[in-house]
Amino acid sequence: MATSSSSSEDRTVVVSAPGKVLLAGGYIVLDRKHTGLVFGLSARIHVLAQEIHTSAGVHLREIVVQSPQFLNATWKYGYHLVENGGGIKVTQLQSGIPVEPNHFVETTLSYVLSYISQVDKTRASQGFEPASLLVLADNDYYSKPKQPTTTTATNTNTTDRPSSSSSADDPIPPSTSEKQGDTSLAATTSTTTTTTKTAPPPRPRFRHFGTTLRDAHKTGLGSSAAIVTSLTASLLAHYLPPALFDLATPAGRRALHNLAQVAHCAAQGKVGSGFDVASAVYGSSVYRRFSPALLAALPAPGEAGFAAALVGLVDGDGWDCEVRKEGVGLPAGVAIRMCDVDCGTQTVSMVKKVHAWRDANPEAAAAVYERLQGKVDELAEVMAAGRVGEIGRVMKPFRELMRTMGRDCGAAIEPDSQEELLDALEGVEGVLGSVVPGAGGYDAAAVVMRDDEATEKRVKGFLREWSRAHEIQVRLMKVKGETEGARMEDPSEFKLWIQ
Numbered sequence: 445m446a447t448s449s450s451s452s453e454d455r456t457v458v459v460s461a462p463g464k465v466l467l468a469g470g471y472i473v474l475d476r477k478h479t480g481l482v483f484g485l486s487a488r489i490h491v492l493a494q495e496i497h498t499s500a501g502v503h504l505r506e507i508v509v510q511s512p513q514f515l516n517a518t519w520k521y522g523y524h525l526v527e528n529g530g531g532i533k534v535t536q537l538q539s540g541i542p543v544e545p546n547h548f549v550e551t552t553l554s555y556v557l558s559y560i561s562q563v564d565k566t567r568a569s570q571g572f573e574p575a576s577l578l579v580l581a582d583n584d585y586y587s588k589p590k591q592p593t594t595t596t597a598t599n600t601n602t603t604d605r606p607s608s609s610s611s612a613d614d615p616i617p618p619s620t621s622e623k624q625g626d627t628s629l630a631a632t633t634s635t636t637t638t639t640t641k642t643a644p645p646p647r648p649r650f651r652h653f654g655t656t657l658r659d660a661h662k663t664g665l666g667s668s669a670a671i672v673t674s675l676t677a678s679l680l681a682h683y684l685p686p687a688l689f690d691l692a693t694p695a696g697r698r699a700l701h702n703l704a705q706v707a708h709c710a711a712q713g714k715v716g717s718g719f720d721v722a723s724a725v726y727g728s729s730v731y732r733r734f735s736p737a738l739l740a741a742l743p744a745p746g747e748a749g750f751a752a753a754l755v756g757l758v759d760g761d762g763w764d765c766e767v768r769k770e771g772v773g774l775p776a777g778v779a780i781r782m783c784d785v786d787c788g789t790q791t792v793s794m795v796k797k798v799h800a801w802r803d804a805n806p807e808a809a810a811a812v813y814e815r816l817q818g819k820v821d822e823l824a825e826v827m828a829a830g831r832v833g834e835i836g837r838v839m840k841p842f843r844e845l846m847r848t849m850g851r852d853c854g855a856a857i858e859p860d861s862q863e864e865l866l867d868a869l870e871g872v873e874g875v876l877g878s879v880v881p882g883a884g885g886y887d888a889a890a891v892v893m894r895d896d897e898a899t900e901k902r903v904k905g906f907l908r909e910w911s912r913a914h915e916i917q918v919r920l921m922k923v924k925g926e927t928e929g930a931r932m933e934d935p936s937e938f939k940l941w942i943q
């Protein structure tokens with residue numbers, strides 16, 4: 445047993461990629477003239493890539509992707525080489541209960557396998573051995589399922605943890621029964637707190653959300669960019685020799701970034717700025733987008749010449765985005781924390797409104813964009829230089845500018861309810877500044893605050909009161925801004941999941 449599991453461990457590749465927060469630069473970063481300040485987040489999506497062992501004589505040709513934190517989330521794919529250099533065509537296989545397609549996963553597989561088939565010529569004759577890919581997302585990507593609010597007064601952690609145990613807090617079932625109930629991974633989570641008398645059961649590192657992916661309540665940390673990036677990296681690392689892909693090298697990160705951007709745009713069906721994929725690969729940075737025209741010339745998967753054109757785009761010199769990591773960082777003792785506000789926002793319609801306003805008022809818009817850019821640069825500078833006392837001085841006018849732009853174009857970028865919340869939050873001792881991140885809207889807030897327990901306690905207490913008084917749910921998530929991007933993980937930390 446021990447020998448076989450350690451050899452499986454040796455052959456397992458685990459890659460993780462972080463979520464994102466665009467602290468400043470929403471909208472302007474869609475324009476190549478401008479940049480945005482983006483941070484990675486401590487919440488990561490991990491993908492474990494393993495071979496599938498078949499019994500002698502059985503010729504299985506499938507790639508299985510599983511997301512065991514959700515119901516009905518096993519996707520099986522067949523694949524074959526398309527003639528005329530059309531790349532690898534991937535088809536979802538259905539057997540038994542119909543499984544909803546996972547467009548992001550399927551599209552990523554077709555792009556990445558096509559890329560691999562082109563750069564590793566041995567694949568043309570050997571094809572791809574079957575593989576299993578397991579997706580494990582850190583808990584903060586989704587809110588816990590709704591449950592009765594039976595929190596007790598003694599629970600000081602109530603903003604993000606129910607006092608009563610529920611099925612949603614059960615460890616998720618790994619695929620073999622003897623693994624079930626083993627919560628040793630839970631002990632490694634940073635969420636373990638020093639509890640007293642009535643200690644709730646340990647919280648699993650990767651919880652089961654008790655829903656399908658479609659019904660899960662996302663918290664807006666950029667799950668699709670993180671999964672596309674970690675899936676891309678795990679496939680590249682699993683199928684390619686280190687000479688052709690090594691995440692530890694700049695060339696490896698560049699290939700991963702460009703390929704994940706292309707796959708993510710294709711899956712999304714729209715071309716955003718790509719700041720989310722950039723932070724999933726590189727972590728925190730000042731980001732300047734790629735030219736959208738780069739993608740326009742690429743044939744669709746399956747069309748003649750797709751695979752060669754994809755490799756040309758990913759590995760060629762034309763890719764023109766800029767990811768600047770120097771001079772970007774977090775001062776010691778300061779954290780970026782995210783608040784989940786229980787409301788939805790339509791980013792797409794807000795972008796449309798901003799662009800309609802910009803197109804109708806080009807000069808005024810250019811001036812506003814310039815002023816916003818000034819604040820993005822200043823914020824990056826004071827954070828990197830550790831000038832903690834100046835963070836609020838920069839963030840406040842940035843908020844004002846975003847609010848004014850929202851009013852001018854009729855988009856609720858910093859709606860009144862958020863303005864009130866952030867103004868009050870900035871009065872809590874230890875809070876240095878706050879902002880509605882990314883596109884803004886009702887559903888999230890980012891707080892730059894002192895990274896100590898006393899501040900965290902005050903902020904949680906404030907949000908609890910605010911939620912009660914305003915009949916909304918605002919909670920401080922565990923997730924923190926961090927600077928590191930995609931990375932290889934030690935498979936021994938994922939023993940429970942390795943077959």
Ligand SMILES: Nc1ncnc2c1ncn2[C@@H]1O[C@H](COP(=O)(O)OP(=O)(O)O)[C@@H](O)[C@H]1O
Pocket residue numbers: 511546547548549579580581657662664665666667668669671
């Ligand atoms: N844990 C996961 N397992 C499998 N697929 C996932 C997971 N999380 C996200 N995805 C994929 O990403 C999609 C969500 O993308 P999107 O709606 O753009 O959300 P986000 O804003 O978080 O990126 C899902 O429909 C699914 O295809």
Ligand SMILES: C[C@@](O)(CCOP(=O)(O)OP(=O)(O)O)CC(=O)O
Pocket residue numbers: 465466469470471472473474664665666716717718719791795881882883884
């Ligand atoms: C408007 C934007 O510049 C920023 C949007 O940032 P969010 O973080 O709000 O993004 P979503 O999670 O995808 O909704 C669009 C872009 O840059 O693509």
